[in-house]
Amino acid sequence: MKNPIADLNKIFDSRIRLGVMSLLVVNVKISFNELKEMLALTDGNLASHLSTLEHAQYLYVNKSFIGRKTNTTYGITPLGKQAFKIHLDALEKMIKSI
Amino acid sequence: MKNPIADLNKIFDSRIRLGVMSLLVVNVKISFNELKEMLALTDGNLASHLSTLEHAQYLYVNKSFIGRKTNTTYGITPLGKQAFKIHLDALEKMIKSI
C-alpha cells in the first residue's frame, strides 16, 4: 500500500492557510480585513500565514487605495492554484477509498 | 460568509494523524510496524501521534501475540470514526464550493 500522505503539501497542513486558500479560490480577491474577519484571527497571525503563502508564491498581493485609504487585497497565483489542486487531489484520494 | 475552518478538528491538522485515520478507516486494524512502514516514520514519531489519537479516544489499541511475539494493532473507535467524518465533511464543504 502506498504512503497516503506523501503527496500532501506541508504548507497546507495549517488550517488557517487551508482556509485562506479555499476562500481565495472561490473569491478571486479578498482584502486583509475581510480575511481577518472571516477566519477570526489576530492581525499578526493572519499576516504571518499570508507571508508564508506569499513566500511560496501561492498568493499575490495588491496594494491599492480606496480614496486615499490603503486597501490590500490577496489573490491566488497560478502556481498556488496548481499546488492547492494537487493537495486537494491527494486528500481526495485518501478519502475516496473510505 | 461563514468561517470555513471553524469545523475542522485540530487533531486532524497533522498530516500524520490524518494518514493514520484514513488508513484505519479502510483497514479496520493495522499493526504498529505496518503503520510505520506505510507512513515512513520513525518509531518515536509514530508512537507519539498514535498516543495523541489514543488519548482523544479516536483509536483503541490491541496487544496480542503472534506465537510468543508481541503484536500491537490499532483500530478506530466509534468516536474516532464520527470525529473523522465530521472533519472530512467540513473539508468537503470547504472544497466543494470550488
Next chain:
DNA sequence: AAAAGCACTTTGTTTTTCAAAGTTATAAAA
C-alpha cells in the same frame, strides 16, 4: 551468548504557532 525485532518512552533540539505590542501611514473626529 549475541544480535535483532517490537513497541514503546525519554530526551533534547528545531520548528511552528500565536498573541500582544509596537510601527507607519492615513483619515476622521473633537
Next chain:
DNA sequence: TTTTATAACTTTGAAAAACAAAGTGCTTTT
C-alpha cells in the same frame, strides 16, 4: 490641531508541536 481610529503590518517572546535519536524491556532468532 491634538486626539483617536483604522489598515496592514513587523517584532518580540512564549508556548506548543514535531521530530530524530537514543534508551528500555521483552522476546526470538542465530
